Every structure is written in C-alpha cells, then in structure tokens.
Amino acid sequence: MKTSTEFSLSKQDSVRFDYLADLNLMDVNSDGDRLLLYSYLKKSFLIIDTSGKLLSTFELDPNVLGRLPFLSSQFVSNGFAIGTDKGFFIMDFNGDVIQEFQFDRNFVPSLARFSSENPLISHEEKFYFSYPQSNLEIGINSPQFYQNSKLIGVYDKKSKKVDLSAPLPQNSVYKNGKSHQLDDFDAIIRLKDSIFFVALKKELAIFKYDLANLNGEPRRISLKIDGFYVNEGIPMDLVNPDMLMFDPTYGSIENFYNFNDEFIVFYKKGYEEADRQKFDLLNSPVELEEFQEIAKNKYPYFVGYFDNQGNLLKELELSSDFNPNNTIFSGDYLYSISNPSTISEEDFYTINIYNLTKK
Secondary structure, three states: OOOOOOEEEEEEEEEEEEOOOOOEEEEEOOOOOEEEEEEOOOOEEEEEEOOOOEEEEEEOOOOOOOOOEOOEOEEEOOEEEEEEOOEEEEEOOOOOEEEEEEOOOOOOOOOOOOOOOOEEEEEOOEEEEEEEEOOOOOOOOOHHHHHOOEEEEEEEOOOOOEEEEEEOOOOOHHHOOEEOOHHHHOOEEEEEOOEEEEEOOOOOEEEEEEHHHOOOOOEEEEOOOOOOOOOOOEEHHHOOHHHOOOOOOEEEEEEEEEEOOEEEEEEEEEOOHHHHHHHHOOOOHHHHHHHHHHHHHHOOOEEEEEOOOOOEEEEEEOOOOOOHHHEEEEOOEEEEEOOOOOOOOOOEEEEEEEEEEEO
C-alpha cells in the first residue's frame, strides 16, 4: 500500500566522457569522486573522476589476469578488486597486481557479467559473489535441480577454496514444481551489517541471509507491487529445456539497493495479457525489433521505495534513457550511465548523478 511518503530522485550533476566503445559502470569509490568502468569490446578498465577526466586505463592481460571479468569489480582500500576466469586480483590504479587469489582447477566461473547488480564483495578474509549453481546434469525440468541450487559463492582467501552457500529459499517461486529459465535466478546480492540481502529476477521478494549462517533458511520480505506479472514457469512435462528462453513479457526485478533501513528497487512490471499474446505470435527478427521498440515506451522501468517490511511507499516511472543495470548507489547519490541515444550516433557517454531524498 502506497503512502504519502516523499521520495525523490533528482538529477544533481552529470559527467560527460568521450569514448568510442561500450561502457559498464562497475563501482564508485567511497568519496564519490572516482568511477570504475569496464569496456567489453576493448577489454579495458578505466578510472575517471567526476569531471570526466581519465585518470587511468589498462587492458586485461589474459596471461596474467585471465580473459574476462565475470563480476562487477569493486573499489577496495588500496585499489580495486576484480574477479576473472583465473581468480580474484587486487589491483592498484596503474593496473599492477597487488595480490592475487587464483581459483582451484576444479572451480569453473559463470558466464561473464559486467553490470552493477553482480558485485564482487571483499569482506574480511573472504570474497562473496553471486553464483547461482546447481547440478546441471540433473536439468531444469527436475525438482531436484531447484532443491539443490545455491546462490552465493564464498572464496576463502587463505585456503583459496570456493564454497557455495545460500540455498534457494523453500518458499521461492522457483520451487513451485515448474521449470524456470536459468538466467532468471541470477542473484542480486548486497551486504549490510552482517546480513546478505538477495533478490532474484522474477521473485517479488528480498531475502535476508545471516552472514554467520549462510546455509540457513532466509527470512522473506515480500514486495508489494501492483500490476507486477510474475512468471510462474512452465509445467515440467511440457518444457524442452533447450528451448526455454528468457521471457521479457513478465515482470522482473532488475536491481536494488539498501537505503538506510529500507530498499530502493528497480523493476519492470511486465506486459498486459493482450501484448503478451502478440509477442508469442511474432515470426521474424524484424517484427520482434518493431514490437520491442513500441514496448520500450509503453512499459517503462520503475523505481520503488520500500520499507523494511516490503510495503511500497513511493513509485516513480523512469525515463527511457535510464538503465538500472548500469547504476551504482553510493552515499545518498545514484550514479547511472544513460542509455545511448537511438536518434544520433554518439561518441560519448553521460553519467548522471542523482540525489536521493526522503521525508
């Protein structure tokens, strides 16, 4: 139930950065004056300040650091941490390795992900990271697959071993006896005050795991969002696992952050039934592209401000250039790279800085 709570997202400043390749915003330092970026096309890390000045850049050396980061990199006290297919590395701002923590040969990282909802978290003697994992030999059309799934990888810096923790909650929609697309339960994880807060793409909830007992059953905080179309999955006897694809017509939780003792959640609500039926009848890439262009304007992203019980206090519709997957929350500010213009070919990016306020 929405209340009259005042919550605003107002643009405070913007940073223009000239660049001719893709850019992914990975982190903002604690002082809010340095931004860590990554370009997949150039395999390069970049550090810029809030005036848009390039402070440092370097390319991944596959012989030293591995081929690709599989997590969003994070600033640490003496530089920044990256996770690649070889292991975890603490880098200085010139791109030199300060410390390295290589993986055991038996550990296989997940597919490369560079966006801010997949952070690498360095805490005390461990690295924590989103790593949805189950027994892939069982297959997604078996209840055992979901019963055995874990959501968080834990790397011990001393033993250099990885444990998989945070089992998929018993009351999760993913344990409803149906088949679900794998990408749907990439976990978004945030650590605050010895509690891991975890969200899954099509789950209308945030789960609280105690850091001291990551294998325990989490507490569920159900999110109250009107008009959110939940994808309940497909009956297992009707699904071809190789043909089960991400369905954009349903609602999805795209990102979230802790804001004081409450939550800021970015989401799409999904398509109306008539448009979902139209989507199912599309026959060509051209039809799909035309339909998606219409849907982009008809079904925007929203940001919701929720209390610690999951009640929606305020909801704001976001402009089409706002990308919640290229967004970092630091202090009381939200940093977001605008989606590139579809009207003109731009050779620069704009990083908008928003002030979050509540009354």
